[in-house]
Amino acid sequence: MRLTQRTDYTLRVLMYCAACEGRAKLPTVSEIAEAHGISRSHLMKIVMDLAGLGWLETTRGRGGGLRLLKAPGSLSLGEIVRQTETDMDMVECFDKHLNTCRLDGFCRLKGIVKKASRGFIEALNAYTVADLLEPTAAARGFKGQLPHLIPLEKHEKKTGALS
Incomplete structure (x- = not known):
C-alpha cells in the first residue's frame, strides 16, 4: 500500500496545526508550505478540503490562520486515509467498470487484497494525529535542537531567543 502525496500533505497540515495548538499566532498555509517545501497553492486545496470535512477552521486576514476543530487525539489516521485516498482499488478487478x-470470479487475489486493505x-484506526506527535526513540536520544521542526513559539520557550 502506498499513500498518495495528497494524504502525506494532509497529515503534515494536521500535525503542524496540532503542534501549534496554544500558540498565540495561528499557523498559516504559507508557513506550513515553507516549512515543508510544498507548493502553497497545492496546500491551499488540501486545507479547503480539511475545512470542508470539519477538521480545520480557516480565518483570513491579519491574525488569521488555521486551527484544528477536533482534538488531535480524536483524528483517526484510518479516517484521514479513507477521506483523502481517492483510489483504494489495489487491483484492476476491484473496479467493475x-x-x-x-x-475474475475464479481467482482469490481480489478477496485476499481486500482483506489486506x-x-x-484497521491498523491505522489504532492511531491518531496526537500519536504522530510523540517523539520517536531516535528523537528522544537526539541531544541537539531541531528548530526547523519546532513551531516558532515552542522553540522560543526552549531556547529563550529567536534564531
Whole structure:
C-alpha cells in the first residue's frame, strides 16, 4: 500500500496545526508550505478540503490562520486515509467498470487484497494525529535542537531567543 502525496500533505497540515495548538499566532498555509517545501497553492486545496470535512477552521486576514476543530487525539489516521485516498482499488478487478481480467470470479487475489486493505485501515484506526506527535526513540536520544521542526513559539520557550 502506498499513500498518495495528497494524504502525506494532509497529515503534515494536521500535525503542524496540532503542534501549534496554544500558540498565540495561528499557523498559516504559507508557513506550513515553507516549512515543508510544498507548493502553497497545492496546500491551499488540501486545507479547503480539511475545512470542508470539519477538521480545520480557516480565518483570513491579519491574525488569521488555521486551527484544528477536533482534538488531535480524536483524528483517526484510518479516517484521514479513507477521506483523502481517492483510489483504494489495489487491483484492476476491484473496479467493475475497468475490470478486463479474464480470471475474475475464479481467482482469490481480489478477496485476499481486500482483506489486506481492511487490515491496513484497521491498523491505522489504532492511531491518531496526537500519536504522530510523540517523539520517536531516535528523537528522544537526539541531544541537539531541531528548530526547523519546532513551531516558532515552542522553540522560543526552549531556547529563550529567536534564531
